[in-house]
Amino acid sequence: MGCETWNERRQQLLQYLQTPFLRESFYIITISLLSLILPLAFLLLARLANGYYILSFTSLPLSSFLPVSFLYTNTNLLHLLVSAISVTSLLRTLMGHFDFTLHSNSKSKTTSKAYICAAWIFLCTFHICVVLGIEGTMASGLWTVDLNVIGKGDSKNLVSRVVLFIGLHETTLHWTRTIVRPVVDDTVFGVVREERWVERAAMAASFGGLWWLGLRNEVEALVVILEVKRELWMRVEMADLVNCWLYYLIATIALVRLIRSLLWIVNLFFCRGLRRSSGSSDGDDDSKV
Structure with a gap:
């Protein structure tokens, strides 16, 4: 019964999207918006780390419709989902182009129904965790805390930001290709x-x-919070360690991507030089003959 209702709604949606322009526009906008779930998850984890650190020194009340225990549980689930995407992204970066999707027919390029169902469950779970986390932090006041208090002199340099940008972009690209x-x-x-x-x-x-x-x-709060707590001899939570691990995992993905790109450029120029040298040697041999 549920599958029949889903198929009917799907057919109705496809009827509204019969125009090629509307279908392509809807397709591009949907992929662009859903791809932002992963970077929003990183932003949410950074906000939670910042907020919990500042609240440990103050007595600001938490006016939230969600209990604090739910925010901690949601953080743990977000850590699990983000870690799964980040680890598989690192594997793809190390191994080159690797297709994590399962195709039921390699000729028609039709993704298997089992993989589609798993992707749907993963996407919906991830989306719900991010939305509830953002709503909970905004309602509790964690989203509006002045975050410039932390790490004002500990901000990373431009190189680290570029590396983090490349790593997050690669991970977001992997998330889009495998799930979205x-x-x-x-x-x-x-x-x-x-x-x-x-x-x-x-x-x-x-x-x-x-x-x-x-x-x-x-x-940057993913790693700055841990450094500040260690300097102040504060208790380091497991969430702080996971945040720091995710930060350096993203940085590793960026470094691997940069190294692979550098090797590709060197290989390109080296092969081109070999072709020129071989071509010139063949020309000299022909002139001698």
Whole structure:
């Protein structure tokens, strides 16, 4: 009964999107918005770390409709989901192009139903955790705490921010390709589509906008909080260790990507030089003959 209702709603949605322009626009906007769930999760974790650290020195009341225990539970679940995406992103970066999706038919490029269901569950769970976390922090006042109190002199340099930007972009790209795109492709078109430069540009623009609006300043709290607590001899929580681990995991992804890009450039120029040298040697041999 549930599958029949879902199929009927899907057919109704497809009827509204029969126009190619509307379908393409809806497709690009949906992928761009859903791709921001992962960087928003990093922003939420940084906000929670900042807020809990500041509240440990003050007596600000928490006026939230959600209990504090739920915020801690939601943080643990977010750590699990973000870690899963980050670890698989590191594996993909180390191994090169690796397809984590499962295709039921390699010729038609149709993603298996089991993988689609798993992607739907992962996406919905991730989205609910991020939305409830943001709503809970805003209602409790953690979202409005002055975050410039922490790390005013401990801010990272430009190089570390560039590395973190590249790592987060690579992880967001992996999240979009493995979870978001299979779900949206199956919902809108029913088949797997090739990634186009317009879709990648839209996703990069949305991520760049979020980074410029505040993610670049606040995500550093993932590692700064742990450093400050160690300097002040405060109790280090498990969440602080996980946040620091995620920070350096993202930095590792960026460094691996930079090294692979550098090796690709060196290989390109080296192969081009070999071709020129081999071509010149062949020309000399022909002239001698």
